[in-house]
Amino acid sequence: MLNEIVTKKRREVAIQKRERPLSQFEKDIIRGDFRFRKGIKEKPWALIAECKLASPTKGELCTAYTECELAQIYTANGATALSVHTDKHFKGKLENIKMVKAVTPLPILRKDFIIDAYQIYESRWAGADAILLIAAVLSDEEMNEYLEVAAMLGLDCLVEVHTLEELLRVQKTSAVLVGINNRDLKTFTTDISNTFALMPYCSSKIVLISESGIKNQEDAKRLQEAGVKGILVGEGLVCAHDIGMMTQEMALCQGQRCS
Ligand SMILES: O=P(O)(O)OC[C@@H](O)[C@@H](O)c1c[nH]c2ccccc12
Numbered sequence: 662m663l664n665e666i667v668t669k670k671r672r673e674v675a676i677q678k679r680e681r682p683l684s685q686f687e688k689d690i691i692r693g694d695f696r697f698r699k700g701i702k703e704k705p706w707a708l709i710a711e712c713k714l715a716s717p718t719k720g721e722l723c724t725a726y727t728e729c730e731l732a733q734i735y736t737a738n739g740a741t742a743l744s745v746h747t748d749k750h751f752k753g754k755l756e757n758i759k760m761v762k763a764v765t766p767l768p769i770l771r772k773d774f775i776i777d778a779y780q781i782y783e784s785r786w787a788g789a790d791a792i793l794l795i796a797a798v799l800s801d802e803e804m805n806e807y808l809e810v811a812a813m814l815g816l817d818c819l820v821e822v823h824t825l826e827e828l829l830r831v832q833k834t835s836a837v838l839v840g841i842n843n844r845d846l847k848t849f850t851t852d853i854s855n856t857f858a859l860m861p862y863c864s865s866k867i868v869l870i871s872e873s874g875i876k877n878q879e880d881a882k883r884l885q886e887a888g889v890k891g892i893l894v895g896e897g898l899v900c901a902h903d904i905g906m907m908t909q910e911m912a913l914c915q916g917q918r919c920s
Pocket residue numbers: 711713795821842844851872873874875893894895896897
């Protein structure tokens with residue numbers, strides 16, 4: 662699944678680069694100020710709430726809301742930051758970032774498969790505050806290069822790992838925000854015990870986020886008690902019976918609202 666998505670992405674980016682070369686919009690890029698990282702670091706607990714309408718395995722998810730409506734619900738109920746899909750396998754598009762940005766003051770992570778430095782410039786141009794870098798699809802050289810380009814643009818990177826090998830590779834880079842993905846991107850199955858298994862190998866220098874498969878307040882609480890700094894949640898929020906209430910519950914830090 663992952664290989665297939667990445668192959669398509671390479672083709673897509675090649676077309677995009679021809680249609681809209683970097684030289685056309687580079688001068689319009691306004692440098693960011695790392696507010697995604699700052700927002701997370703200054704709170705005792707972070708909920709990164711994902712505006713997710715579909716997934717490659719499940720198709721359309723169970724929500725009646727648009728990305729912007731979800732963003733508004735998350736914002737009103739204590740989320741720390743938002744994640745916005747821009748890849749078409751998730752029914753995303755680049756314009757979603759601008760649309761969501763117009764309805765919320767929260768920092769925004771662009772959720773996509775970054776495989777070319779061009780996409781990093783494009784992310785900042787579109788208004789993202791952070792990008793996702795997936796260690797499984799990048800070489801060490803690419804990771805270092807992309808971290809550098811992002812830093813130059815004032816963009817934060819959430820660097821995603823799923824295995825111990827990836828975690829150890831990432832910890833040799835300048836990555837500050839590291840996400841342990843509980844979803845195996847080869848099979849798309851989730852298991853939050855992946856975070857508990859990898860945590861002992863995390864250096865104290867990184868800010869640790871647990872991603873995917875977090876279904877309810879109890880999962881959130883277990884991860885919080887284990888010492889992760891925050892969680893990234895999509896389906897658990899989008900498919901909740903009461904999205905606002907679930908956002909509030911997952912945003913709680915030791916029983917207190919922390920936003
Ligand atoms: O909906 P979930 O299980 O809460 O997962 C959200 C998020 O972590 C997931 O969308 C994700 C994390 N890393 C990815 C990489 C590619 C695609 C999707 C993802």
